[in-house]
Amino acid sequence: MSSPQMTQTKVPFWPAALALVASGLGLAFALSSTIDYTHHLDRQVHDLHCSFIPGVAGEAGQEAACRAAMYSPYSALFKDRYWGGIPVSLPAVGAFAFFAAFAIYLLLARERAPRRAHQFLFLAGLTPLAVSGLMFFISLTKLGQFCKTCVGIYSSSALLAVAGIGALLVDRKRAREALAAFRSTPGKTVFSPPAAAAVELEKAEKKAEGVAPTLVEGEVPAVEPPGDPDAPFTPPRTGGPGLIPAWLFALAVFSVVPALLYVSAMPAYSTYVTGCGKLENPADPTKALLHVTPPGAKQQATMVVDPLCPTCKAFHQRLVTEGLFDQLDTTLVLFPLDNECNWMLDRPLHPGACVVAKAILCGDHRALSMLEWSYENQDDLVAAAKGSEGIAKVRSMIRDKWSGLDTCIDSKETKQRLERVLRWTIQNQLTVSTPQLFLDGVRLCEEDSDIGLSYSITRLAPNLARSR
Amino acid sequence: MRAAALVGIAAGCALLAASAITVHGQVRAAGERLKTGATLEKPKVAVANDAEAAYCTPAFKEVLARVIHACGLVGGDSRRGCQPADVKTLASISDDDFNALFHPLKGRGAVLMFDDGQDKLDDAAKKIIEDRWLDRRGARYFFVVARASKTGGADFNRTLSHKRANSVLFHISDKFKDADPDIDKEVGLLWLGSEFAQLGKEYCEWNVSRPNNCAAEAINRSAFISWVDCQL
Numbered sequence: 001m002s003s004p005q006m007t008q009t010k011v012p013f014w015p016a017a018l019a020l021v022a023s024g025l026g027l028a029f030a031l032s033s034t035i036d037y038t039h040h041l042d043r044q045v046h047d048l049h050c051s052f053i054p055g056v057a058g059e060a061g062q063e064a065a066c067r068a069a070m071y072s073p074y075s076a077l078f079k080d081r082y083w084g085g086i087p088v089s090l091p092a093v094g095a096f097a098f099f100a101a102f103a104i105y106l107l108l109a110r111e112r113a114p115r116r117a118h119q120f121l122f123l124a125g126l127t128p129l130a131v132s133g134l135m136f137f138i139s140l141t142k143l144g145q146f147c148k149t150c151v152g153i154y155s156s157s158a159l160l161a162v163a164g165i166g167a168l169l170v171d172r173k174r175a176r177e178a179l180a181a182f183r184s185t186p187g188k189t190v191f192s193p194p195a196a197a198a199v200e201l202e203k204a205e206k207k208a209e210g211v212a213p214t215l216v217e218g219e220v221p222a223v224e225p226p227g228d229p230d231a232p233f234t235p236p237r238t239g240g241p242g243l244i245p246a247w248l249f250a251l252a253v254f255s256v257v258p259a260l261l262y263v264s265a266m267p268a269y270s271t272y273v274t275g276c277g278k279l280e281n282p283a284d285p286t287k288a289l290l291h292v293t294p295p296g297a298k299q300q301a302t303m304v305v306d307p308l309c310p311t312c313k314a315f316h317q318r319l320v321t322e323g324l325f326d327q328l329d330t331t332l333v334l335f336p337l338d339n340e341c342n343w344m345l346d347r348p349l350h351p352g353a354c355v356v357a358k359a360i361l362c363g364d365h366r367a368l369s370m371l372e373w374s375y376e377n378q379d380d381l382v383a384a385a386k387g388s389e390g391i392a393k394v395r396s397m398i399r400d401k402w403s404g405l406d407t408c409i410d411s412k413e414t415k416q417r418l419e420r421v422l423r424w425t426i427q428n429q430l431t432v433s434t435p436q437l438f439l440d441g442v443r444l445c446e447e448d449s450d451i452g453l454s455y456s457i458t459r460l461a462p463n464l465a466r467s468r
Numbered sequence: 469m470r471a472a473a474l475v476g477i478a479a480g481c482a483l484l485a486a487s488a489i490t491v492h493g494q495v496r497a498a499g500e501r502l503k504t505g506a507t508l509e510k511p512k513v514a515v516a517n518d519a520e521a522a523y524c525t526p527a528f529k530e531v532l533a534r535v536i537h538a539c540g541l542v543g544g545d546s547r548r549g550c551q552p553a554d555v556k557t558l559a560s561i562s563d564d565d566f567n568a569l570f571h572p573l574k575g576r577g578a579v580l581m582f583d584d585g586q587d588k589l590d591d592a593a594k595k596i597i598e599d600r601w602l603d604r605r606g607a608r609y610f611f612v613v614a615r616a617s618k619t620g621g622a623d624f625n626r627t628l629s630h631k632r633a634n635s636v637l638f639h640i641s642d643k644f645k646d647a648d649p650d651i652d653k654e655v656g657l658l659w660l661g662s663e664f665a666q667l668g669k670e671y672c673e674w675n676v677s678r679p680n681n682c683a684a685e686a687i688n689r690s691a692f693i694s695w696v697d698c699q700l
Contacts, residue, residue, distance in 0.1 A: 031491070038494035042498040108471070109472035113472070258484070261488045265496050267499030269502075286648065343519035344514065416602055430516045
């Protein structure tokens with residue numbers, strides 16, 4: 001199209017450069033997050049690289065937000081189909097790789113790049129921001145915390161969107177300058193096609209309030225630049241109508257290919273998820289255990305929990321978030337890890353758990369509400385139990401929220417009932433640990449209680465429909 | 469422009485390939501670790517079990533085990549309880565050593581006292597049985613060691629001791645059978661008659677059902693009861 005004699009509007013390099021930097025950062029963060037995720041496919045717990053510097057391990061204790069994000073149902077797609085699902089960061093890896101390559105192209109092509117390239121960068125460059133915005137909203141409203149790696153991806157997406165906006169501005173400027181050149185030059189040299197195209201351009205310009213329309217290649221009027229009547233002005237090339245769909249297709253391919261490879265490399269998990277034991281003798285003739293049966297319950301479950309155990313709290317929240325808890329007809333086995341009542345421990349792991357467990361037993365039909373209350377106030381209850389007032393303070397907190405239980409909590413019957421609950425764990429040869437979930441008597445492996453939860457539950461209870 | 473496009477395509481393919489191969493390799497490696505179990509060794513987690521108190525010495529557990537296994541408690545044997553001869557044979561232990569085994573249970577258990585020549589429980593004894601039974605905690609077995617004083621013949625006392633042990637068992641069954649269907653698997657009976665392991669007057673200082681009428685002879689017209697916090 002261009003020739004040495006022709007001139008073109010200079011295209012600033014910063015949008016493409018910014019897009020390259022943003023894509024590079026996004027790629028690094030997404031890859032770091034994905035690799036952290038893949039480490040966990042061996043069903044073990046590993047350290048996370050939760051940092052604003054991609055791939056660098058964060059300070060001890062600061063990975064909680066990243067772990068919460070990873071264990072949430074929003075961290076991956078198709079979780080019930082594949083163990084752990086396909087991490088959402090994986091399509092981001094491909095997408096950022098595509099945008100990085102596209103930015104390199106724009107940097108090299110500069111003004112020779114068709115206008116559609118800049119328009120595409122604007123349009124497609126907004127998609128990572130849209131996804132990031134959604135994930136940001138989820139982090140804010142559902143998780144209540146932000147992981148540093150996620151924030152890195154959000155920031156990269158925002159930078160990429162800024163680069164896309166910059167590219168659009170450049171495109172509009174190029175169009176305006178082309179139109180201005182066309183209008184202001186008295187002796188227009190029309191290269192091809194002749195004046196008709198220019199007339200069309202002017203009409204279109206009026207419609208578009210001064211902005212040159214996207215023109216079909218080959219129909220662009222050639223005008224001379226105002227400053228140099230001798231050098232013919234070459235308007236920016238628009239590019240064919242198939243360019244944007246083609247690039248979108250390429251973006252889709254880049255986003256999907258890593259996921260396909262990921263899935264193809266995944267090991268088979270079906271034999272592992274059912275190999276963690278079962279209840280040997282679940283009968284409860286003395287009716288010591290509690291039962292929680294929501295209206296939509298359709299799957300028998302037995303859950304062994306300690307009301308003051310942080311892992312139980314997280315597990316409960318996960319079941320609720322995944323829409324699973326309301327589908328469970330739950331037999332609740334209170335197993336306080338506190339040697340005040342539990343002879344299987346030589347020291348209290350969760351002081352105060354015994355009195356809270358007794359209160360829940362006394363709560364009867366309010367048991368679930370009380371259990372959830374104890375989860376919500378776990379830190380305060382444990383702190384109270386460890387404080388100077390000890391169990392008396394825990395009792396006071398229970399009394400303030402759930403009045404009228406004092407006599408029941410202190411009764412011999414409640415003590416014996418709790419002992420029978422503990423003895424039930426002996427008759428079933430359970431491990432001294434919480435939480436434990438059994439579906440139709442088959443134990444959900446501890447290793448499957450986080451990112452593999454949906455997959456494992458689908459295998460253990462096929463009829464249990466997920467309703468996210 | 470074509471060169472720029474080619475460079476862009478090449479860069480894109482290179483980035484995609486590098487990323488995908490990295491992720492693919494990590495997934496494969498995780499799969500290999502899963503398959504071979506090449507992961508951190510998991511800490512051993514205890515299995516829920518009965519309580520194991522400090523007094524569960526090997527000697528005590530030997531007596532306990534022999535009573536449980538040889539005298540009909542475990543395995544649904546129709547025979548129930550051990551006679552003095554059994555204990556002598558099984559435990560191979562002197563009277564004092566035998567009694568000493570139960571000293572750590574002073575606070576946990578109680579001594580139920582009977583009238584001379586009688587096997588009927590009085591109200592105080594019944595209340596103690598109920599209290600002790602409900603204070604199970606993590607114990608697996610409830611022991612009843614019945615005795616008879618030396619008044620009367622050996623056969624008479626042996627029978628009387630047996631009846632006293634049964635009185636305790638029957639009362640427990642009457643009161644708690646509905647709440648605890650496994651009583652038969654939990655209560656171990658031992659009747660000692662008058663020829664073995666008689667108690668001294670110092671045992672009147674234990675938790676006895678008749679503290680005001682306790683003497684050297686009376687303390688042996690009794691049944692010692694206690695949950696035993698030992699694993700077997």
